[in-house]
Amino acid sequence: MPAPTPRSTAVALLDKVLGEGRLLSELNAPLSRLAPADRARALRLAGDTLRGLDRADRLLSRQLRKTPQLHVMNILRLGTVELCMGGDAHGVVDELVSLVGAHPRYKRLRGLVNAILRQMAGDAGKPWKDLRVPRMPGWLREPLVSAWGNGAVSAMEKAQFAGAPVDLTLKPGQDPGDWAHHLGAVALPTGSLRLRESGQISALPGFSDGAWWVQDAAAAMPARILAPRTGERVLDLCAAPGGKTLQLAAAGASVTSLDISEKRMERVTENLARTNLSADIVVADGLGYQGGPFDAVLIDAPCSATGTIRRHPDLPYAKDGSDFGALIALQAQMLDHALTLLAPGGRLVFCTCSLLPDEGEVQVEEALARHGGLRTDITALELPGVDPAWRTEEGGLRLRPDYWPDLGGMDGFYIAVLRRE
Structure with missing residues (x-):
């Protein structure tokens, strides 16, 4: 078996996402045989292909009489996207033709792949830039249009197609x-840094010293809004992958970092060690946790993650919306339980990386109706870089991918601060 390359691994990832509905974050096995730099390139190639899938399929439909098997189609998709985005024609075509030729089941299609990719390197690929921005699938696009309007959703899709820069x-x-x-970065209005070129993160200045960590600018805002004070007891509920735990600990709070996933919490522990920060790590189901009382609780509740498609383009292909109802019910349960863990006068930050109001605005509206004396604290949202226009009627903050279009956008998030009277 030939040694894996970033391109062959990217095709293997596409086969899993598009053939089995798997998330890229679950697919460690295909990546494990690559060096870190090649691993990053394989993920980038797979991500670019998923973002451009609609355009690639439109161009390929003009060249194909019949859609080939998924593995071959994914080779054609990856090659089309890479060529149309300026990839070296000789390297792309030769490697992908060799890849299909080495497969005992599909080697007879080597000539077809060669012919189509050479056409894509020529005139057949020229319409790429004129095709419409790829749209989200109907199961997601329809509720978002209902919530935000077609113009806003089209702007979100443009941001998703552009992908996500790396924030620190x-x-x-x-x-x-x-x-x-030092990093070749831009300072964002809310205090995060945005890299102009990402490259290998672990090789950048300050990584090994723990001076910073990777965290989208929107994901960094809930902890900033919570504004922990030195010595406060703070619970980070559903903490993995841990960026908010690091923020809370760096501010001097006494942090309990809780998540149900032992494997994901291992990464939190590693990042705490790298940054020379400390927190009490708890692996448990948040609904059964009885610690506290805490001065503050931050709950980044399990959700559809629809606000992160710009950096996770596999989500629309690995999900179909069928789990939304269960997630919404779980969020309400977790919010209610988190309120029981607060000390008198404590505050709770509820957030989700979702674009769906049912996982944000509606959750808080219904929590306010369920709990007498509960209110939203809108003054906590008054931070540098936070546009007052992002505030919502019930007193939360709505962030969307189409915000900051000239800076490269942000993840979609909903954030609210809750206090008892």
Whole structure:
């Protein structure tokens, strides 16, 4: 068996996502045989192909009389996207033709793949830039249009197609200007840094010293809004992958970091060690946890993750919306339970990385109706870089991928601060 390459691994990833409905985050086995830089390239190739899938299929439909088997189709898709995005024709075509030729079942299609990809490297690929921005699937697009309107959803799709730059959160006390210079980054209005070029993250200045960690600018805002104080007891509920735990600990809070996934919490522990921060790690089901009382609770509740499609383009292909009802019910349960863990006068930040109001605005509206004396704290949302227009009627904050279009967008999030009278 030939040694895996970033391209062959990207095709294997596409086969799993599009053939089995798997998420890229679950697919460690195909990536494990690659060096870190090649692993990153394989994920980038797979991600670019998923973002451009609609365009690739439109171009390929003009060349194919019959759709081939999924593996071959994914080879054609990857090659089409890479060529149309400026990839080296010789390298792309030769490797992908060799890849299909080495497969005992599909080697007879080597000539077809060669012919089509060479056409894509020529005139057949030229219409790429004129095709419409790929749309989200109907099961997701329809409720979003109902919530935000067609124009806003089209702008979100444009942001998703562009992909997501890499954002960093600095430890308190670091000079953003200095680090922006060292890292070739841009300082964002809310305090995060945005890399102009990502490259291999672990090789960047400050990584091994723990001066910063990777965290989307929107994902960094719930902990900033919670505004932990030195010595406060704070529970980070559903904590993995841990960016918010690091923020809370770096602010001097006494943090309990809880998540149900032991494997994901291992990564949180590793990042705490790298950044020389500490937190009490608890692997447990949040609904059964009886610790506290806490001065503050941050709950990033399990959700559809529809706000992260710009960085996770596999989501629309690995999900179909059938789990939304169960997730919404779980969020309400977790919010109600989290309120029982608060000390008198404590505050709770509820957030989800979802674009669906049922997982954000509606959750908080219904929580306010269920719990007498509960209110939203809108003054907590008054932070640098937070546009007042992002506030919602019930007193939360709505972030969307189409915000900051000139800066590269942000993940979709909903955030609210709840206090008892």
